[in-house]
Amino acid sequence: MPLLIVVIGVALLLLLMIKFKVNGFISLILVALVVGIAEGMNPAKAVSSIQNGVGSTLSSLALILGFGAMFGKLIADSGAAQRISRSLINKFGVKKIQWAVVLTGFIVGIAMFYEVGFVLLIPLVFTIAEFTELPLLYIGVPMAAALSVTHGFLPPHPGPVAIATIYGASISMTLVYGIVIAIPTVIVAGPVLTKFLKRFDHKSSKNLFKTKVFDEDEMPSFSLSVLTAIVPPILMAFSAVCEITLPKTSPIRHFAEFVGSPMMAMFISIIVAIFTLGIMRGKKMEEIMRTLAEAASSIAMILLIVAGGGAFKQVLIDSGVGKYIASIMVGSNISPLILAWAIAAILRLSLGSATVSAMTTAGIVLPLIPSTHANPALMVLATGAGSLIFSHVNDPGFWMFKEYFGLSIGETMASWSTLETIISIMGLIGVLALNMVG
Structure with a gap:
C-alpha cells in the first residue's frame, strides 16, 4: 500500500505538470502534502515535514547555486567565454573544429547552467558554420552534447549537487567519476553522432539570438579567461585527490576539503572572478555587483523546484515509505544503480524536467543506499544519467534546439533527442563499469 500511494502521487505530479501545466x-x-497525508501523517506533521525538507535542502544548496549563477554571469558578461571559444577555434583549425567546440562547451558549461551556456555559445556556432561553410548541426551537436554532459554529470551544476546532497555523496568524488564518464560520452554523443546527421542541413534564422559580440580589446586574455573559468573544478579535484591519497589526520587534506567544498569553491571562484574579470579590466564595483544581482534573481525558480524536490523527499522519509522501500530491496538482485536510472528515466520521459525528475527519484531511492551499500557518488551519476534520457516535446530544451537549428519535430528527435538518449545510456554504462572496477 505505501508504494501504491507513492505511484499515485507521482501520477498526480505528472497530471499537474503535463495536463494542467502547473509550475514544478x-x-x-x-504532491508531497497529499502523499504525506495519504501515508497516515496528520496534516500538521506533513506540513512540518515539508518545511524541514525545504529548509534542509536549501541550507546546503542555496549558496552553491547562487554563487554558481553569479560566477557564470561574470564569465559571460566579461567576454571571457567568447575569448575562450574564439581562441580554441583559431588554435584547432577547421579540420578539428568539432573538438574545439567540445572543449569550449566543457570549459564554459561547467561554470553555468545549460540554457545560459547554450544561448551564449549559439552565436559562435552560427559564426563558425558560416565561416567554414560547414552544416549547422556539425558544429551545434558537439556543443550541445558538451553542455548537456556537464549539466547532468559534473558539479557545481544544480542537478548533481542537489542529488549528491540528498544521497550524502562526496561532491569531489562525484566530479572525478563524472569526468571519467563524461569524456567518452561526449565523444559519442557529439562528433560521432554528427556523422549520421548529414541529411539535416538547414539554415536557421540568426534573429533568434541576441547576444553581445565583444570586440578584441573588450575581452580578457585567453589564459586569464581559462584560469578563472576552471577554478571551481580545480579546487574540487584537488580535494578529491587529497581525499584519496592522504590520511584523515593530514592538515593538507583538511585544507583541501575546506577549499574544495562546493560552497567554498564557488565563493573563492567569485572572489577571483571579481578581480580578474572585473576590477583588473577597469570595471567599477557597482557594475560588477549589478551583474551578480541579475544572476541571483535568474535562478529563483530553479532553487524553488530543488526545494520542492527536497520537501517530497522528506515526506517519503518521515512517513515511513523510505524504510518500506528499503525492506523490499533487502535480498533483491536488482542493482540500485539501474533502479535509480530507470525511475529517473521514466519521470524524465513523463515530466520533461531533468531537475524535477532527478530530485523526485532521489527521494524515492535514497533508502537503498544504506541498505544495499551502493556507492553514493555513482548513485548521483546514475540518477543524473536517467534524468537526461530522450528529451522530447515536454522539455523546453527540445524546442530551444529545434528553433535555433531550424529543424522539424522529427528531425529534432533524430538529432537532439537521440543525443540526450546516448548521453543517458552511456552514463549508465559508465556507472556500471566504474562500480565493477570499484
Whole structure:
C-alpha cells in the first residue's frame, strides 16, 4: 500500500505538470502534502515535514547555486567565454573544429547552467558554420552534447549537487567519476553522432539570438579567461585527490576539503572572478555587483523546484515509505544503480524536467543506499544519467534546439533527442563499469 500511494502521487505530479501545466514547485509541494497525508501523517506533521525538507535542502544548496549563477554571469558578461571559444577555434583549425567546440562547451558549461551556456555559445556556432561553410548541426551537436554532459554529470551544476546532497555523496568524488564518464560520452554523443546527421542541413534564422559580440580589446586574455573559468573544478579535484591519497589526520587534506567544498569553491571562484574579470579590466564595483544581482534573481525558480524536490523527499522519509522501500530491496538482485536510472528515466520521459525528475527519484531511492551499500557518488551519476534520457516535446530544451537549428519535430528527435538518449545510456554504462572496477 505505501508504494501504491507513492505511484499515485507521482501520477498526480505528472497530471499537474503535463495536463494542467502547473509550475514544478507548486506541483511538488502539493504532491508531497497529499502523499504525506495519504501515508497516515496528520496534516500538521506533513506540513512540518515539508518545511524541514525545504529548509534542509536549501541550507546546503542555496549558496552553491547562487554563487554558481553569479560566477557564470561574470564569465559571460566579461567576454571571457567568447575569448575562450574564439581562441580554441583559431588554435584547432577547421579540420578539428568539432573538438574545439567540445572543449569550449566543457570549459564554459561547467561554470553555468545549460540554457545560459547554450544561448551564449549559439552565436559562435552560427559564426563558425558560416565561416567554414560547414552544416549547422556539425558544429551545434558537439556543443550541445558538451553542455548537456556537464549539466547532468559534473558539479557545481544544480542537478548533481542537489542529488549528491540528498544521497550524502562526496561532491569531489562525484566530479572525478563524472569526468571519467563524461569524456567518452561526449565523444559519442557529439562528433560521432554528427556523422549520421548529414541529411539535416538547414539554415536557421540568426534573429533568434541576441547576444553581445565583444570586440578584441573588450575581452580578457585567453589564459586569464581559462584560469578563472576552471577554478571551481580545480579546487574540487584537488580535494578529491587529497581525499584519496592522504590520511584523515593530514592538515593538507583538511585544507583541501575546506577549499574544495562546493560552497567554498564557488565563493573563492567569485572572489577571483571579481578581480580578474572585473576590477583588473577597469570595471567599477557597482557594475560588477549589478551583474551578480541579475544572476541571483535568474535562478529563483530553479532553487524553488530543488526545494520542492527536497520537501517530497522528506515526506517519503518521515512517513515511513523510505524504510518500506528499503525492506523490499533487502535480498533483491536488482542493482540500485539501474533502479535509480530507470525511475529517473521514466519521470524524465513523463515530466520533461531533468531537475524535477532527478530530485523526485532521489527521494524515492535514497533508502537503498544504506541498505544495499551502493556507492553514493555513482548513485548521483546514475540518477543524473536517467534524468537526461530522450528529451522530447515536454522539455523546453527540445524546442530551444529545434528553433535555433531550424529543424522539424522529427528531425529534432533524430538529432537532439537521440543525443540526450546516448548521453543517458552511456552514463549508465559508465556507472556500471566504474562500480565493477570499484
